[in-house]
Amino acid sequence: MYDFVVVGVGPPGARFARRAAEDGYDVLAVEKGTIGEPLACSGHVSTDIWEFTGDGAREELFQNEIYGARFHVGGPHSEAYPFYKDEVASNVIDRVGLDRHLADLAREAGADVREGHTVTAVTEHHDRVEVTANGPDGTVEFEAKMLAGCDGARSRVRDELDLPEPDELLHGVLAFSEEDDHQNFVDVHLTAPTFFAWRIPRGDAGVEYGLAAPPGVQVTKHFEELIDGYEIDVSHRCSGPIPIGPPDRVTSRRAFLIGDAAAQTKPFTGGGILYSMTSADHAAREIDPDRPTTLAAYEHAWRDDLEREQELGHYLRRAYSLPEPVQHLGLGALSGEIGVHMDRPTSLVSPSHLKAMLSRSRD
Numbered sequence: 001m002y003d004f005v006v007v008g009v010g011p012p013g014a015r016f017a018r019r020a021a022e023d024g025y026d027v028l029a030v031e032k033g034t035i036g037e038p039l040a041c042s043g044h045v046s047t048d049i050w051e052f053t054g055d056g057a058r059e060e061l062f063q064n065e066i067y068g069a070r071f072h073v074g075g076p077h078s079e080a081y082p083f084y085k086d087e088v089a090s091n092v093i094d095r096v097g098l099d100r101h102l103a104d105l106a107r108e109a110g111a112d113v114r115e116g117h118t119v120t121a122v123t124e125h126h127d128r129v130e131v132t133a134n135g136p137d138g139t140v141e142f143e144a145k146m147l148a149g150c151d152g153a154r155s156r157v158r159d160e161l162d163l164p165e166p167d168e169l170l171h172g173v174l175a176f177s178e179e180d181d182h183q184n185f186v187d188v189h190l191t192a193p194t195f196f197a198w199r200i201p202r203g204d205a206g207v208e209y210g211l212a213a214p215p216g217v218q219v220t221k222h223f224e225e226l227i228d229g230y231e232i233d234v235s236h237r238c239s240g241p242i243p244i245g246p247p248d249r250v251t252s253r254r255a256f257l258i259g260d261a262a263a264q265t266k267p268f269t270g271g272g273i274l275y276s277m278t279s280a281d282h283a284a285r286e287i288d289p290d291r292p293t294t295l296a297a298y299e300h301a302w303r304d305d306l307e308r309e310q311e312l313g314h315y316l317r318r319a320y321s322l323p324e325p326v327q328h329l330g331l332g333a334l335s336g337e338i339g340v341h342m343d344r345p346t347s348l349v350s351p352s353h354l355k356a357m358l359s360r361s362r363d
Contacts, residue, residue, distance in 0.1 A: 002028045003289040005131050005144035006111075007119050007157050009035050012259030012276035013150030014102035014113075015052060019284035021109035028142060029106060030117035030133060032151075036099035040240035042174065042210060043095035044186065044200045045273055046343045047088060052277050053098075054105050061101065064092040064203040067184040071335070073327045075191065075229040076199075081331035082185065083338050090342050092202050098273075122147065122160035122255070129254050145289035147255040150280075153241040155261035161252045166263035167245025170195060170270060171219045172212040175227070175234035181207050189226065193217050194321050195270075197226045209234060212242055212270055242270040246303075246310070251295040258283055264306065266343065267313035274343045275306055312345035 003025035006013045017029040043063065050058055068084025107113050117140070121132040129147040133140055149157030153169060181201035189197040197211035209230070211223045219239075227234055243263035250262040258264065259276035266275065279302040286297040319330065341347040 001128065002026050002142065002144040004028070004146050004148055005129065005142050006030070006148040006150055007131070008032075008149070008151035008155075008259070008261070009103050009106070009113060009115075010099055010150060010152070010259065010276075011052075011102055011273050012264075012280045013148065014099065014106045015277040015280035016148055016150065016258055016283055017106040017111040017113065018102070018109045019281060021106065021111040023284065025289065027106075027111040028144070029103075029111050029113045030119065030131075031103075031113075031115050032118040034115055035103045035113075036096035038238055039096055039236075040172070040174065040238050041095055041273075042198075042200065042208060042271065043093045043098070043202070044090060044198075044208075045093055045271075046090050046341065048274055048343065049091065049093065049098075053101060054108075057101055061093045061097045062091060063094060063205045064182060064201055065184055066090040066092060066186055066200075068338075069186045069188050071331050072187065072189045072191075073324050073331070075189065075225070076187070077229065079328075080187070081335040083335055083340075084185070085338060092200055092205075092208075094205070119151070119156050122157055124161060124252060124254055126253070145254065146287065146292075148283065149255060149257040149261045150259050150276075151261055153243040153260040153263075155257065157255065158257055158261050161255055163252060163255075163257065164247035164249055166243035166247060168214065168243070170212045170214055170242040170244060171217070171239065172210065172242045172270060173219055173223045173237070173239045174208060174210045175223075175237040176202075177207045177209070177232050177234050179207050179232065180204055190320050190327060191226070192219075192222050195317070196320055197222065199230065207232075243272075244270065245314075249299070251299055254292055254295075256283060256287065256295055256298055262302075264302065267310055268316040268345070269313075269342075271343075275309075278302070278305060309343075309345055312348070316345060 006029035009031035070080040072078045117133040117135045123130040131142045183201045187199040192213040200208040246263040250257040264275045265272035282301040288294045
């Protein structure tokens with residue numbers, strides 16, 4: 001009988017497993033394949049990422065520094081509206097390496113981390129949870145006092161326990177080129193219906209191209225138009241769902257969801273690394289495997305922390321679908337130096353952003 005079984009060893013699962021193990025709990029964490037693979041998530045993250053990593057992580061994972069973004073209403077050759085900071089705004093990192101690094105930290109803390117275990121069934125009882133998985137040596141069963149579902153947007157744990165689904169699943173596509181690019185700006189294209197496309201320079205590691213849009217949109221067609229516009233060959237294509245809008249409930253009697261399974265993502269970018277690991281910390285602080293009532297404390301804690309950010313993020317996303325003349329007008333009026341944190345829309349009213357805006361108005 002484990003205290004916690006964690007299903008999924010991406011950033012939220014690895015973070016929770018590490019924190020719970022550090023608190024002395026007996027933790028098993030299982031990943032259906034190889035940790036970090038297949039890649040289906042961007043490596044563009046805020047500099048806050050290093051608060052969640054161990055010694056030497058930056059030297060191991062860092063690829064490029066980003067100071068801002070160029071927004072385009074059209075394709076690659078359209079007018080660019082730059083938004084920038086006078087300091088590093090974000091980093092580009094080895095995304096596969098991040099998953100493996102975080103999993104290693106969980107192991108070092110005492111968690112039993114196993115790859116090649118695909119969960120096929122979850123049964124919740126009054127006093128425990130039973131988990132069935134296909135492992136390298138056949139079918140195995142585990143029991144735990146609590147179960148953490150950290151298994152992504154199409155969560156098997158969520159489905160098995162009949163927990164509600166996210167409000168929306170976008171379809172995201174990524175591809176990479178081998179061109180060296182040390183530019184310190186990303187490019188954002190408001191061309192994909194209701195969302196956007198992007199280009200992220202990764203230094204010596206190449207360039208990442210991506211696009212996301214709702215179901216029913218011809219994502220592949222729009223992505224090909226993006227690549228053709230940049231006149232570049234890409235490889236290593238991958239795709240996956242991006243959850244937007246958390247459900248009303250992410251806990252059951254003895255189970256809880258973290259990360260994409262709970263749609264703990266940014267509505268305006270689809271990113272969720274910081275939000276998911278922040279939520280994992282809330283889960284580790286609040287949940288006692290011997291006291292199921294503490295699950296309610298987790299529900300309150302992560303929502304209190306992220307709810308306003310997500311609400312404001314929805315408003316920002318709506319601007320992607322404004323008429324093109326309005327987008328040009330708004331981007332032209334607002335572009336320039338900013339003081340906004342890429343993960344926190346509430347920073348739009350922060351002293352640093354207001355100072356940047358005032359400084360711009362004096363110039």
